[in-house]
Amino acid sequence: EAGVAQSPRYKIIEKRQSVAFWCNPISGHATLYWYQQILGQGPKLLIQFQNNGVVDDSQLPKDRFSAERLKGVDSTLKIQPAKLEDSAVYLCASSFRPRTRTMNTEAFFGQGTRLTVV
Amino acid sequence: SQELEQSPQSLIVQEGKNLTINCTSSKTLYGLYWYKQKYGEGLIFLMMLQKGGEEKSHEKITAKLDEKKQQSSLHITASQPSHAGIYLCGAEGLYGNKLVFGAGTILRVKS
Numbered sequence: 001e002a003g004v005a006q007s008p009r010y011k012i013i014e015k016r017q018s019v020a021f022w023c024n025p026i027s028g029h030a031t032l033y034w035y036q037q038i039l040g041q042g043p044k045l046l047i048q049f050q051n052n053g054v055v056d057d058s059q060l061p062k063d064r065f066s067a068e069r070l071k072g073v074d075s076t077l078k079i080q081p082a083k084l085e086d087s088a089v090y091l092c093a094s095s096f097r098p099r100t101r102t103m104n105t106e107a108f109f110g111q112g113t114r115l116t117v118v
Numbered sequence: 119s120q121e122l123e124q125s126p127q128s129l130i131v132q133e134g135k136n137l138t139i140n141c142t143s144s145k146t147l148y149g150l151y152w153y154k155q156k157y158g159e160g161l162i163f164l165m166m167l168q169k170g171g172e173e174k175s176h177e178k179i180t181a182k183l184d185e186k187k188q189q190s191s192l193h194i195t196a197s198q199p200s201h202a203g204i205y206l207c208g209a210e211g212l213y214g215n216k217l218v219f220g221a222g223t224i225l226r227v228k229s
Contacts, residue, residue, distance in 0.1 A: 109161040
């Protein structure tokens, strides 16, 4: 089974530029997550999709970050314009379905995109 | 919202020694996940716990969820250099939203 694919693996941009990340989840996985992981910290959830609808985006800085999941499969995360503090690893994950009262399901992660803003 | 605190932040152990990492939640845990991460890479799923008192093992790693479902521990027996990495606990709240993570525990194993 193919895993979660992310691209690019690395990206270096200047502040105020724009950048986009792409994620292809595991086939059949309805739930997709984007996380931001700053060096030395745990992953912070930016946005969670269920199919092509947004479940939670409470920690997404909406003035500069946007994400979409057209057709409920691939997803893109965009930053415009980037700031120095956006330097981090951006992780995409997917799971078959969200947790129910009686059954959990683990999330599978991609390799991440390391963004450096200079 | 769910908050997870991990301890210790980091530890260095001699190869062959046992160790324990703890994860404490501010709220009842309805699903607790342990992941391992190599620096700069994605997370690798280790184990999932759901029921109070549940314990699971895989090779030399054992994870437990306490009866009150607010704390979990990860125990490694006879540590090896391959165990080195960052261990993260993750959890979901009652309504299955927002899979959140602790800050992680950095493990180094000296050979």
